[in-house]
Amino acid sequence: xxxxxxxxxxxxxxxxxxxxxxxxxxxxxxxxxxxxxxxxxxxxxxxxxxxxxxxxxxxxxxxxxxxxxxxxxxxxxxxxxxxxxxxxxxxxxxxxxxxxxxxxxxxxxxxxxxxxxxxxxxxxxxxxxxxxxxxxxxx
Amino acid sequence: xxxxxxxxxxxxxxxxxxxxxxxxxxxxxxxxxxxxxxxxxxxxxxxxxxxxxxxxxxxxxxxxxxxxxxxxxxxxxxxxxxxxxxxxxxxxxxxxxxxxxxxxxxxxxxxxxxxxxxxxxxxxxxxxxxxxxxxxxxxxxxxxxxxxxxxxxxxxxxxxxxxxxxxxxxxxxxxxxxxxxxxxxxxxxxxxxxxxxxxxxxxxxxxxxxxxxxxxxxxxxxxxxxxxxxxxxxxxxxxxxxxxxxxxxxxxxxxxxxxxxxxxxxxxxxxxxxxxxxxxxxxxxxxxxxxxxxxxxxxxxxxxxxxxxxxxxxxxxxxxxxxxxxxxxxxxxxxxxxxxxxxxxxxxxxxxxxxxxxxxxxxxxxxxxxxxxx
Numbered sequence: 313x314x315x316x317x318x319x320x321x322x323x324x325x326x327x328x329x330x331x332x333x334x335x336x337x338x339x340x341x342x343x344x345x346x347x348x349x350x351x352x353x354x355x356x357x358x359x360x361x362x363x364x365x366x367x368x369x370x371x372x373x374x375x376x377x378x379x380x381x382x383x384x385x386x387x388x389x390x391x392x393x394x395x396x397x398x399x400x401x402x403x404x405x406x407x408x409x410x411x412x413x414x415x416x417x418x419x420x421x422x423x424x425x426x427x428x429x430x431x432x433x434x435x436x437x438x439x440x441x442x443x444x445x446x447x448x449x450x451x
Numbered sequence: 452x453x454x455x456x457x458x459x460x461x462x463x464x465x466x467x468x469x470x471x472x473x474x475x476x477x478x479x480x481x482x483x484x485x486x487x488x489x490x491x492x493x494x495x496x497x498x499x500x501x502x503x504x505x506x507x508x509x510x511x512x513x514x515x516x517x518x519x520x521x522x523x524x525x526x527x528x529x530x531x532x533x534x535x536x537x538x539x540x541x542x543x544x545x546x547x548x549x550x551x552x553x554x555x556x557x558x559x560x561x562x563x564x565x566x567x568x569x570x571x572x573x574x575x576x577x578x579x580x581x582x583x584x585x586x587x588x589x590x591x592x593x594x595x596x597x598x599x600x601x602x603x604x605x606x607x608x609x610x611x612x613x614x615x616x617x618x619x620x621x622x623x624x625x626x627x628x629x630x631x632x633x634x635x636x637x638x639x640x641x642x643x644x645x646x647x648x649x650x651x652x653x654x655x656x657x658x659x660x661x662x663x664x665x666x667x668x669x670x671x672x673x674x675x676x677x678x679x680x681x682x683x684x685x686x687x688x689x690x691x692x693x694x695x696x697x698x699x700x701x702x703x704x705x706x707x708x709x710x711x712x713x714x715x716x717x718x719x720x721x722x723x724x725x726x727x728x729x730x731x732x733x734x735x736x737x738x739x740x741x742x743x744x745x746x747x748x749x750x751x752x753x754x755x756x757x758x759x760x761x762x763x764x765x766x767x768x769x770x771x772x773x774x775x776x777x778x779x780x781x782x783x784x785x786x787x788x789x790x791x792x793x794x795x796x797x798x799x800x801x802x803x804x805x806x807x808x809x810x811x812x813x814x815x816x817x818x819x820x821x822x823x824x825x
Contacts, residue, residue: 333709334665335674341780341814342659342678369775372634374644374819379636393638398821403638418637438635 346444351427351435356411359426360385363434363445370441379443382450383409389418559648645777645819647746648689653779653817655682655699660816662701664787664809668797675717679705680815684733688748688771688779691736695752699815701729703758720795722759730757737766746773752783758792767813774816781815 346366365379378394390406407419415423416436424436432447634640663676684697703723707714718724732755739750749770756765769783788808789796797805 333671333673335663335676337784337812340661340663340782340812342661344659367776371644372636372640373776373778375640376636376638391637393636393640395638395640396821400821405637407637418635421633421637422635424635436636440634440636440640443636 346433346446349429349433349444351429353414354411354416354426354428354434357385358428358432359383359409359411359416359434361432362448362450364448365443366433366446367444368441369443372441372443376443379445381445391418645746645773647743647773648687650685650687650693652683652685652820653697654820655680656778656816656818657681659778661814662699662812663706664811666809667806668803669805670803673708673710673713675706675708677701677705677707680813682731683820684817686736688746688773689741689743691739691741691748691750695733695736697733699731699733699813703727703729716797720797726758726760728757731755731765731767732757747771756787756792759794761792763791767811769813777818779815779817781813781817784810784812787811 344366360383362382363380365376368376368379375396376393377396377400379391380393381389381391383389387408387410388406389409390404392402392404394400394402409419410417411426412423414425414427416426417423422438424438427435427437434445434447436443436445657678657680660680661676661678662680663674665674666672679702680699681701682697682699684695684699686695686697687693703721703726704718706717706721708717721729733752734755735753737751737753739748741748747770750768752767752769754765754767755762757763765785765787767783767785769781771779771781774780786808787810790807796807
C-alpha cells in the first residue's frame with residue numbers, strides 16, 4: 313500500500329511538471345509572419361535588392377504562385393513569375409525600374425504603390441491586387 | 452586476135468566501172484549532204500542555233516510569268532475575300548458574346564429560381580404525401596413563401612446568326628489561351644479570377660493547412676497537430692448540396708503533441724506503421740448556408756473517416772470562405788470517439804486516463820486547381 317502511494321506520488325510529481333499544451337482555437341491556423349508588419353513609404357535608395365513573394369492578394373493571386381524580383385541601383389531589374397497553369401510555368405523578364413512619389417514603375421507597366429518595412433519587406437499594390445515580398449540575401 | 456581482144460576488154464572495163472559508179476551514187480544520194488562554205492561559218496551557225504533556242508526559252512518564260520501573275524492575282528483576291536469573311540465572323544462572334552454576357556445575370560438568377568422552385572416542388576410533394584396519409588402538414592407557410600418568392604424571370608439569349616459558309620482552313624496548333632494583359636507587376640498575366648458559382652476542383656495547400664485534435668486527460672489536456680495534409684475535392688460553392696466529392700489524407704506519423712514520449716505512445720496506439728494514413732472521404736454536404744456576396748458557405752460535411760484501418764461514417768460541421776488571396780479557407784470541428792476506431796485509450800496505471808472522446812479540428816486552405824481555372 314505504501315509502495316503504491318509512493319509510486320502514485322512520483323507519477324503525479326512527474327506529470328505536474330508538464331504544462332498543459334492545448335492550442336487555443338484562435339491559434340489553430342498557420343501564421344505566416346507578414347500579418348502585423350508596419351508599412352511606410354519606401355525610399356528609392358532602399359529598393360535595390362532581391363525579393364521573393366510571401367503573399368499575393370487580389371486578382372493577381374488567382375494566376376500567380378510565386379514572384380521574384382531583383383532591382384539594382386542603376387535602374388535595371390529582372391523578375392520571374394511562376395504562373396499557375398497545367399503545369400505551372402515561369403515567365404522571366406528584364407527591364408528598367410524607376411521610382412517617383414511613392415510609386416514604382418517597371419517599364420511601361422502601370423505604376424505600383426510601393427511600401428517597405430524597417431527590415432526590408434516590400435509591398436507593391438496596384439489595380440490588380442497586392443504582393444508582399446521578403447528581402448532575400450544573395451549568394 | 453590479140454589486137455581485137457584488148458580493145459574489147461578495155462571497153463567492157465569502162466562500161467563496168469561506169470555501171471558500178473551509177474549504182475554507188477544511187478545508194479548514197481539520200482544519205483549524204485555536202486555543204487560547201489567558207490571557214491568560220493560553222494561557229495556562226497552554232498551561235499545562231501543557241502540564239503534561236505534562247506529566243507524560244509525567253510518566249511516560254513514570258514508566257515510563264517504572265518500565267519503566274521494571273522494566278523497570284525487570283526490568290527490575292529481569294530485571300531482578301533477570306534479575310535473579309537473572317538472579319539465578319541469575328542464581328543458576329545463578338546456580338547453574340549456581348550449578348551450572352553448581357554444575358555448572364557438573368558440566366559444566373561433563373562438558375563437560382565429553378566433551384567428554389569425545385570426545393571418548393573419537393574416540399575409540395577412532401578406535403579402531398581402527408582395529405583395523402585392524412586397527416587396535417589406543419590410547414591405550409593414556408594412552402595407558400597417559397598412559391599410566392601419565385602417570380603418569373605425573362606431570360607433572353609439571342610439566337611445565333613446564320614452561320615456563314617464554312618471554308619476549310621488549317622487546324623489550330625494549340626487551344627485558345629485566356630487573354631493576357633500587362634499587370635502592374637510588368638508581367639502579362641491571364642485574365643482570370645475566382646468564381647464562386649459553378650463546380651470547381653480544389654487542391655489542399657499542404658504548406659498552409661493544419662489538422663489536429665484536442666484531448667482531455669485527468670491531469671493535462673493537450674493538442675495533437677499535423678501539417679502534412681493533402682487532398683482534393685470538387686464542389687459548387689454556390690450549391691454545395693448538389694454534391695461534394697474528394698478526399699483528405701493526413702500522415703499518421705506526422706501528428707505531434709509536443710512531448711516526445713507522448714508522441715511515441717500515440718503512434719503506437721494509432722498503429723502508424725501498419726496504417727500510415729488517416730483518410731477522410733467526402734460524400735456530401737448537408738444544410739448549406741450560402742452567402743454568395745461574402746463568398747462564404749457553411750454546413751455539414753458528410754464522409755467516411757478511416758483511422759487505424761477502421762472506417763466510420765462521420766459528420767463534420769464546417770465553414771468556408773474565400774480570402775483575399777483567392778484561397779478557400781475551411782474551418783471545422785467535430786467529436787471523435789477513439790473506441791469507434793478501435794484505438795486504445797491511453798491509461799497510466801489507472802490514474803492518468805484520457806477521455807475516450809477527442810475534438811478533431813481542421814484549418815485548411817485550398818486553391819482552385821489550374822486546369823479548372825484555365
